Amino acid sequence: MAARRRRRRLKKRTRRQLQLWGALAVGIAVVWVARHWSVVWPVLVAVLATAVVGGAGWVLLRAHRLAVGEDRAWRAQEEARVRELSMAEVDALSWQEFEAYVADLCRRDGCTKVVVSGKSGDLGADVVGYMADGRKLVIQCKKYAPHRSVSSQDMQKFVGTARLEHGADVALFVTTCRSFTKAALGLALRQDIVALHRDLLGAWAKGAHLETLMPLNGRGGGTRRRLPP
Template sequence: MLAAFWSTVWPYLAGAVVLGGAGAAAGWLRRTDRLVRGRKRQWREEDAIRTGHRSLAAVDAMSWQDFERYVAQLCRRDGCTDVEVSGKSGDLGADVVATLADGRRLVVQCKHYAPHRYVPSGDMQKFVGTAWLHHKADVAVFVATCPFSKPALALAVQHGILALHRDLLGQWNTGTPLPALLSLNGTGQGDRAHRQCRRDTYRSS
């Protein structure tokens, strides 16, 4: 009787085992494929940063979270260690924190704005109020995908914050190391005609 029961049941058990194994194998293959694709994507992104092949148009197409991660990757490229990305609101201006190659503490505020906009003085005021006292920065950088308003730029220069506007971001993106940009604070935004041309180009694209 037991033999008859087993002869009836075992094909179903064997089938269940086979199906379970096939399902597990398929799940493993899907996970492996995702990991491989993710590593390839990360490699391409890091290679684009190393070689300066990422365009500012590609940066404009990022989400603000991707932009913060992109800035963190640029910091790593330039020899920074202990690089951390906040990735959330309420960080009091410290979107990226890191240690520069010479040991100084770096605090970065990131703003992913449309190229035709300006960083207002209010944004800079907030960062001035937290970068040195709250975050204990040795080097404070405000990086944006657009220019800074004149009051915002004046505040940055007055308080020793690197206002890394769109033109300087383009230089950083194409390989100029961050420490080399510190002495350029307050320069490089171009004249009024240059900025109007940039706005017209963005609006027509």
């Protein structure tokens, strides 16, 4: 107990000493500033001005970054909404009209000698033409409901005929549904088939060039989580 009381007294004494030294340091600083005020005040003003300007700049930068982030998110949602509105018109087409529509998109992007099969038994070549650089283009069109997925079986049929039967340099699988199954998309990637699902088709319909969409090949989905079918 005696040792504990001594430690407490020592702590109190040390605290009082620190307070005294602190007060002394503050007093000395006040006296020094008072004597050299003509030199100190410009420095203080400069420091305060720098702090105010820096703080204001940080606030503005933070607000700008927040506004840019919100604007990007809004633009992405708006673009998805516009694509989906354009796809509503596509959904109203018959499968024959859909094939003709895809052919028109190809012609718009500079493809030549574009022909539409318009019949069953075409061995997957619903639309055939040539890219602007001369490569032969073969397209399989599947007009499915938005909630469906292109199956591996659908993709296998197209893989088996696109190049061996039709001599395609560019094989394109276009669908109105939102996705390909994992197996179907994996097969498309391995066999160099360009897979355009609903989101990418919507972008194509709104003016994106086919050449810019081809490298995406199945990516960019997700409309289903934001918009109703």
